[in-house]
Amino acid sequence: MSLATATPTPSAPPPSPSIAERAPRRRLSPERIAATLTLGAIVVASVIALADSGISIPSMIESWGNAERFFARVGPITFPEPGELLYLTALTIGLVLCGTLLAAVISVPVAYLAASNTTPGPGWQAFGRFVTVLTRAIPDVVLAMVFVLMFSLGSLPGILAIGIHSVGMISKLFADAIEQIDEGPRRAIRAAGGSKLQEFTSGILPQVLPSWVATVLHRNDINLRGSVVLGYVGVVGLGHDMSFAFKSLNYSLGLGIAIVMFVLCVVMEIISSVVRQAMLGGAPSGRGLGDRVVRGVQNARRRADVSGTRSATAGAEPAGSRDASSPVGRSSTSGSAQLEAALRRPWDAVRIRNTVWGWIALAVVVGSVLVCNIQWGDLITFWAKVPAIAVQFWPPSFGNYDAATMFGAMLQTIGIALAATLLAFVVSVFVGSLAARNVAPNAAVRTSMRLLLVVIRGIPEVILAIVLIVITGLGSQAGTLALAFGGIGLLGKLIADSFEEVKSGPERALRATGASRGQVYASATLPQGMRALIGHSFYLLDTNIRAATILGIVGGGGIGYYLLNAGQGSNYAVVTAIVLMILVTVLIVEGLAMWMRRVFR
């Protein structure tokens, strides 16, 4: 018995505008419309590119047959001689480390100029940012190609290529760290009469150092993966021997080196995680493979000495635990002998740990420089060759190729990147969502999805591409698949992390209204994570465009193939033209990404 039916229907009220008319119109800014249309166009282009790439279930099944036949033909996988293998491994690591360190050294002044709180002026800041963007946009492979020409063979081309290209990312992150410092200590040093340089070394550097070290280690991992491709353009190391093995159809050796490289990448990630932990003094927060192993070891150790006595080190003591032990003001004038004694810093656990790590780091750096056997003389003599070689690079031209071929190849590269991003996006949203704690139906699903992402990230894309190319033959199909696969590892993790970071309030509110799990996901989780989703996807597209040019070098189709050809055929004007095309494309995508992130905020 409801009240509504009981009340007599009132006579129609005077005609007032209906609620639909009175409601304010939803306002759309022209910029947002333009951005939405652009986004739509990119998605359509990606779908077309994916359709064109010839990836289909039947062809994948077919290539599975290829793979079986291929592995049957290759026979047992072989490795280089142990001594040779050891040397190559040391050389690869040393070279990558030297390059990354060079980049770190160059990045310090660049970051100082680019950071808004340290820059001497707007002009300097613009210059710093320009260096950051430019070095990031020129692929390290192109730099390596150029440097291989200028230096007699050796490790210098690789070191310089890695060193210059990495400045882009390292200086950007260095500058971000400087901008996030607490200004107080710096101001205190200024107030005490310290110079600008002293402000930096005593007030800023100690604050940013842990973050800087983490950045350098992170970049070092990336560079190690990238060093495989550098081998294809003549940089010494494991990559070079692998490319040589594949070119001479020695697949069993090539695959062997690929496996070594894969193991090396994983080991390196674990080591850098350990070092980061030692630097930051806390438990690693990342979810990388290395971080996981470290956490596991830590937990095991904690369980082991849970009965043991708690060793209270002076440095790790919580604040104020022994406060007010010494009365203030009752001028405790200790004798000078006591002060002399206090000069000797006690060897507590913290000091021992820092010293040991310091010496190990120094030994690794010195070892790297030694194993690289750098021909320092080249650094002087090469200036003489610069003019002669520089002339060959200018003016840019397409040489024997016609413009249509080149633009077609560039479009193919963009197509590979778009298709791979789309594929990765679709799978990542699924896998990444299920890997998020607040979306996954249970812990088992979440854990297995996280594990899947970790395993995918562990495989270097280039190695995957090379193996796929060997199996399916040259062409864009292998490149697209490799990029998509690698993209899932990256994007899936980013999506899972940002979905876990959304506010839980709206989700709880929807659940309280009786919404289903899927409804909560669609109406609370997804809208909150949308901005991050778009941002991360463009980041992936950005990365994939760069990676797609590189994959062409190992045979994955697109502009990279012509780049390698032009470089090996000494058509340097063509190299310049291709690099300019890549540069423009990368800058456009980066600009688009920045615009999208701003509009869809």
Added chain:
Amino acid sequence: MSTPAGNEDPVVIEVSGLTKEFGRTVALQGASLTVARGEIVVLLGLSGSGKSTLLRHLDGLETPTAGSVRVLGQEVPRLTGRHLRALRSRMGFVFQQFDLVPSLTVLENVLTGALSELRGPRLGLWSYPRRLKLTALGHLDRVGLLDRAYQRADTLSGGQQQRVAIARALMQDPEILLADEPVASLDPESSEQVMSLIREIAMDAGLTVVCSLHQVDLALSWGDRIVGLRHGEVVLDTPAEGLSKAEVMEIYGRVATSTTELEAIEVELADAAADAAAETRLADGALRT
């Protein structure tokens, strides 16, 4: 002008007609202040009254919009580079947030106070001469923290950190000590320790002290002379001795354009007391659960 004879000058700080505008907000409006050597002066005022801005002008951390700032016989706004750093090194500065470098050891934080007498950048204890390390340890002993010398600064409590900051200022062997709300971030007990430490050190070394505070009671019991600021203007300048809280309030009331300002002073005092009480309750609760 800046001859050694200037040191004998009984007047060490001379501010006249100081005006500072940040965009459209006026932080200081024709403020004047004269401080003689060895005086212990409190700048009293609510937040936003211009105390910090005035202190920062004394150290050359801000440039005035108008007016003159003479410290130790030198016109501060005219100084740049080396000369400004030289003058700054003769003034210690203690900040509200302590402003220690969290990841450095206590001893190295104290040593950064001596940077102006060293040339070039320093990082790590080894880069400081032994003589300075001994001096720094002596200052740490003076503030009662010798046993913490090799701990990271961020492992110390707030009160301890402020004592380290005082030791850092002593490292400069200053003639003037400037303190900007040195105890605003501390609990009552640590505040007491820090304030009496500053006073004892100042008396021992004959330092001139200019310290900003917002608590009337503390200012009256601690300072020799009270300088009241309101809306960037000096509204009160009188010896602290014999002055009562009611009198201070009355003076503030007389210059206040409305009673609301006087109320604001009372409310702020009451709030501070209530906050402290609430924090204690919270801490107790946290312990119990």
